[in-house]
Amino acid sequence: MTLQRVTASPIVSQGGECMSSFYDSQGTMVLACSGHLRFAAATSDAIKSMIQWFSKSPGFHDGDQFFFNDPYVAGSHTYDMMIIKPIFYRDRLIAWTATSTHTADTGGLLRGGAYEVHHEGIRIMGLKLVERGEFREDVFKSLTEQCRDPQYVGLDLKAMVAGNNVCAKRYLGLVEKFGLGFVQAAGEKMIEDSENKARAKLRSLPDGTWMARQYVTTLDRKTRKSVGQQLFCAMTKRGDELCFDLTGTSPQTDTDHNSTLPSTLAHLALALTNTLFWDVPWSDGKMRPVKVTVPEGTILNCRYPAACGAAPRIGSVLVSTVCECVAKMLYAAGRYDDVNCSTTGNLEYVGGPGYFYGGHTREGIRVAQGLYDIHGAGMGASPQRDGVNTGGHMNIPSAGISDIEQTEMQYPFLYVTRGHNCDGSGFGRFRGGLGSYRIYLIYGSQDCSVDYKPYGGIAQGGFGLFGGYSTGISATRLMAQAGLEMIERVKNGDYPDAQSIRKGEWGKLYYPEGVPERIALPEGSLLVDYVAGGGGLGDPLDRDPAAVLRDYGRGWASREIAERIYGVVLDTKGKSVNSAATEEKRKAIRASRLREGKPASGKISSLQGAAGTSWRTARRFHAALEIAADGGGSAIRCSRCGHLFCTAEENYKLHALHRVVDLNDFMPYPLPSGEPYYGEYHEYFCPGCATQLQVDLVCPMLGGEAILWDTRIRQAR
């Protein structure tokens, strides 16, 4: 709380990207306070390393505070800055407190251009900013002057120092009152409690293995084109232990598109904190039952000195990948309140102008760096309802975005709109929460620039569940050279929208030669920007037509998607549902599924002559599928029509009707750059009732098995 009020960066003060926590004398986290979860787990490693390196020289003294930002030890990238303070009581080091912020300026190359961590500005492995209570101006000046915007960095550093002071004082107050022994024992008890609670929760869940595969895209430095990478996650739960194996993840890149091992572990921990362990006290204890394997040399465990500025983006997709596995496990345990297909906060089809700005405002003041509307992403659908529109960010439970009135005071922007993105979330019986989009004009400044990425041909992260789609269809960023003349048109009542901008009606669309890391935004540039929506849950044909009508009326769904995906036909005015036509349309879509889908194994069932209907339901692990059992065996059965797919220990997808849809056919328009998409939707249907059971996104060029065995529940014998 202290931190949020005093920091300069909008991402911290309004976006909540910060954290203060307590650690025991060895650096194990005892308690994290709410904020950006990625920081909590990370700082523990920084403290442990500093203990190892600096205990003798320069040693730790009462009143010291250290600056730390090496992502190969702790944190995600060099912008994750920590101030760490040992707490002393009667001349003994008894605990640590640390405060972290995301402060997006470390000097170095501007965002996007680095290919070694050494390009990414200052990287400090512990430096006394405060020594025995004395603020070191030499260190402060040297650190901040390495950065482009010393005031901004300076203010954040000071805010962290202040935050630590408040925390340490509070901790010592407790020690004074209850005695050191009691406080330390209480700390141990908290860590132990977290572990016990985590294990108890794991014991209550079915044993099994869940797999998920999601994608990211980045620039290939040689071809200057977008290239995809996959994140692969196999999660095995047995008893009170949980193992993650990330083998199968793509090799590291020669851009900044890499995640160090500490960043990977921090993101994995936060994914679990938000879903599986949300009700487990936030200490390191909850991660004790969790084992992780990450092969070295992959984008999730890059080798030094790879650059890693984009690690949080990979981390977000990892969170999404882990959440997909966890959501399916929780569903199989009947914990529906904890199931949600929330994604990452980033844009699905990354590319075009980003949101890390540089330059000056109208008043000649430096612009305030990144603009984090991504913290208002759509949340995923749940088993009983749509996802929350512009709901927040998985990584930051209490995230928020700025008022436009505040933004326009800090950036040279004039907004035309900020609203919910039509068709912008995963389709499903319950659709994902909508993300936002904004159209804004660069206005009042001759000096503004932004990071730039190639358009990726496959969606970044995100997942749908049980027949829902991971993402929507309309979210590719655009930039038009509109010129300030466009204001005259607006004055006359003619407003731009994404469609007309895409068609070129508001000036030439701008695609820079050779995909540079940054582009200038001359005054008069008109930008369209998107934030991701959540994933959908269930077969879209099961969606209540009234909900589709409502979304259409609000401008949140198009007529085209209403018909094509939901099979809902509206009257010509769009004021009511044509029920008869809707029924026909849905029938036709189901018929085409039965016609076009083919079982991959060649057979729609591996079981012979089993009279499935007399079997009782043993476990519902999917919105439309269950494990059914009789005295002897168990099988996977459609809970709607009773179709029996296979035994419980087989992959039902091999016996479902399987249809592959090329993204180039699915999407209504090509990528803004004109390049093709490079992914496919793999859809699986029940051979009995044509219910859509699963939609997987697959990138064939990256190899790997197309038909993922995503759920494999071990049957108790």
Place this chain on the structure above:
Amino acid sequence: MAAQQQFIVGVDTGGTFTDVVVMSGAGEVWTAKASTTPDDFSRGVMDALTEAANTVGIDRDELLGRTSLFKHGSTVATNALITRSGVKVGFITTKGFEDTTEIMRAIGRVDGLGEEEIRHVTWVTKPEPFVPRERIIGVRERMDYLGNEIVPVNRADVMAAIRRLIDEEKVAAIAVSLLHAWTSPGHEEEIRSLALEADPSRKVYWSFGSALSQVAGEYARANTAIINSYLGPTVERYLKDLEAKLRSGGLKGIFLIMQGNGGGAHRERVSAIANLQSGPAGGMIASAHVAGLLRHKNVITTDMGGTSFDVGLITDGYWRYAQEPIVERFRILQPIIDIESIGAGGGTIARIDPDTKRLLVGPKSAGASPGPVCYDAGGEEVTVTDADLALGIIDPNYFLGGKKILNKKKTLGAIEEKIARPLRLSVTEAAAGIFDIVNAKMSDLIRRQVVRTGYLPEEFVIYVFGGAGPVHAAGFAAELGVKKIFIFSTSPVFSAFGAAAADVIHTRVMSCQVLLPADPLLLNKRLESIEGDLREVMAGEDFKKDQVEFRRFFTMRYRRQTAGVELPLSWDRFTQGRVAEMRDSFEKKYEELYGAGAGYTKAGIEISEVRVDAVGLVAKPRLKAARARKGSIAGARKGRREIFFTRPELRRIHTPVYDYSLLGPGVRINGPAVIELPFTTTLVPPGFKVTVDNYLNTGCGRSAKKDE
């Protein structure tokens, strides 16, 4: 003589009771209560007035006829908001920004929720907006943040929007809030005049964002306009009806409405939304009033009721306002007294975490129904009140003055079964655990509130309200190092008492962006324009220029921070020297708040907000010291009972019990002791002593000399 005496009457309509305080010019005080009548709140008010007149010994018409000032705080607005029983509203905003109130800055998903709820990320959703998207219409117009017109108001759009909302949607109220209207209300004024054309007879209720707040932040300002419209017709009708009833009952004096900012105002000058939180505000005014009387500079006010524990602060004699206060999960922009709340009251439930075997208290509450186990009304969960009973602090036969007989046996059984046995503790140890945990939770909330103002808890005294408060206050005060707590005999009607003591206050808060060193003339110009506006409003309240006192505050921050530090201005106008002085006091305050070295002058310092309160002082009753109520310790002693005290270690003490109503001024009682009031029980632990002052307030503090 009595026949000529004039009265000041304060009425507070709360959720359960409608309270009345009557004060005479001579400083006498009478109080009365009647049940609140949610179907027609004015009935409860009239009932309570009849009761009050009885207590004074006259009839109601005479009471009203002799009332010079009638001040009223009500829960009508709050109630309509909570029960969602306001009117159908349409919303007009800037084209392109129609989704603003649905987007809710994303933070709307967690606004107003506790930390524990927020952690359930997969589950938490946004509240249902007050205006569905179908009734939000964007019109073409646009200003920039400096108030320059980019797109003029499209009058045809506006007229079409009004027509659609009124004729097709059949709304009862319309709210208008445009982008950047905080800096220039021009476009909203234009729409206001179009509204007059389209709706000349004012069939619908209109609210304009720029009239309700001049602070930047379109989301909260839109909420403010919408909620004002949502509540407007209901609140307006109620107040109109009530005034008519009072007037026909003989009231000739001034009728003032209590606002959430802690001040009263004439009915016509109070916006509906300003009625929110007027009850708690009444409590704060009363506290500030008493603090002046008792010469307490810094006060923590606490209210521990059945489900929640509320904390407010008075620093240097004044209460504080919340920044973007959240009402029913919606953030708004209104000067509302800053009161924080957690789920910790008498009905708060204690349970054991099955996995860690930890004893947890709250935030869930058994409420009033079924209530604690001891109510014997079907409650099965152990609550804080059950723990208090098990420890012997509460007398099962004298709860609420004996109005409710408690089932102690049942309580002991429930604690044994649900808490003690699983933890292998004795029933008393289990109850002591609950008692200590809830005290720690309350002291945590207090500490958080205090620390963020830059003060330390030791610099405060605590005022204790609510039925469960005096049982726990010595406990949480000791944890905080607070030396003295006070319990008031008028505590159950404190909000009404506060209403009676309230001044007329109008507040203006304005965003600005002024970098220091600023031109003093520019700052003065800004102050003059705000004060001119306020002076006009106060003239409408019948205050002459020289009767209005202005209190001025500037919020300052290092440039590019978003939250600032509010500083009172000790002079009315700026000079060069005073601008510099203000910068220094900001930096000093900043270091007090966040530690030495935390400030950073080089970032630049800016003024982000100006606030002016116009205060019209209203005659206030002078409280008279208690008439020679004689009372001796011996006479007040009811007997002894076995009570378990938890600190410094759990022990049983044969404790004397006193009847408060038989204690007179100047009495001193050393702990351990229990003092019973009709509405609560005060626990005085060993090492504490109690004194009764001339106003019959009870002060409780440590008796050890070193603490004095």
